[in-house]
Amino acid sequence: MWKQSNILANTASRLGLPDGPILKKAEELLRSLHSKGSLKSISDVAQTILCLDLAATQTTDAFDKETAIKLSGLKKSAYQTSLHTIEKMLGLEKALTVSDLCVQLSCTEAKAVAEEILDKYINSHKMLNDLSHPQYVAAAVYSACKSLNLKISKQQFIETSRLKPSQWKELSLEFEKFASTLESGFKRNKKIDTKNTPEVVTVTEEKVVLKRKDPEEVEEYDVWRQRILNEAYAALKSKEATEKS
Incomplete structure (x- = not known):
């Protein structure tokens, strides 16, 4: 002693x-x-x-x-x-969570995407019996960071996964396939740059005016397109009616 x-x-x-x-x-x-x-x-x-x-x-x-x-x-x-x-x-092992790893590696903005990737992976692998192993969380967060173009240290993820480099490569490639199936909104940084905010066209009887719409009010593309077509059509009919009279 x-x-x-x-x-x-x-x-x-x-x-x-x-x-x-x-x-x-x-x-x-x-x-x-x-x-x-x-x-x-x-x-x-x-x-x-x-x-x-x-x-x-x-x-x-x-x-x-x-x-x-x-x-x-x-x-x-x-x-x-x-x-x-x-x-x-010693019974000290604790299951690693997406949230824990994101905080540990300073990539909290990837949390939501990583959780969705992990859910997709788990749902497609119903027979997994070692979900507490950190390899899955590590691969999910890594794939999320890559899809969001975040700067990360690959080596840190490999160490966290407790896998050999060859095993990590195989697993991460599989997770990246799940990441690619997510909607495009998860594949870019969620910070909205007003310079890149879509322009909304407002049609009047005299001219077409371009007005930049507030980022929080940006419409879905299909909705925006249909609304613009309807407004343009209504404006043209109004103009034709005016000319005839």
Whole structure:
């Protein structure tokens, strides 16, 4: 126990973590982890760092992941895999949601589109039994961001998905097909630029006047087209009647 506490204190110091709730939580997680059996493939230092990572998430303390990976002696992919293994062993695993990931990756404007893409995917794959796996949420948000032309880091999505690059490529391509079936309104940024607002034609007896319509009042194209045709036809009939009289 002394050795474990010593490793924890030294590791926390090297990571610049404060002595307080995060250390107490990490120590609690380490005790729980050891009670469930040892992980022979992961060193004591690596286990300590991984528990500190999980503790930081719970206490919302800042955590230097890059330094932690270097100190753990693990490759980045192995670090993430080990972190999720311990997380699962300790019952800390929580299903990732579209909303969570959008906030985490600063792409909240993609939330509605991502949720619709994910719904379409789930509805077409009724036999899925691992929906809690983050790969689906990651692929949905990634596809939504691409369709909305948002700047994103592909690597962050791959890491979140917990898939190998080849597996990610296959899944993301499948999700992009679902994204392409959404109506065009979801494929562009929803910010309306008044410079690009459709112009509405108002027909009078003397001349045709172009008037820019307020963005919030833009009509559906079919409705607008029919209204314009009706107004033009009425104006022409009125003019013909005037000329005849």
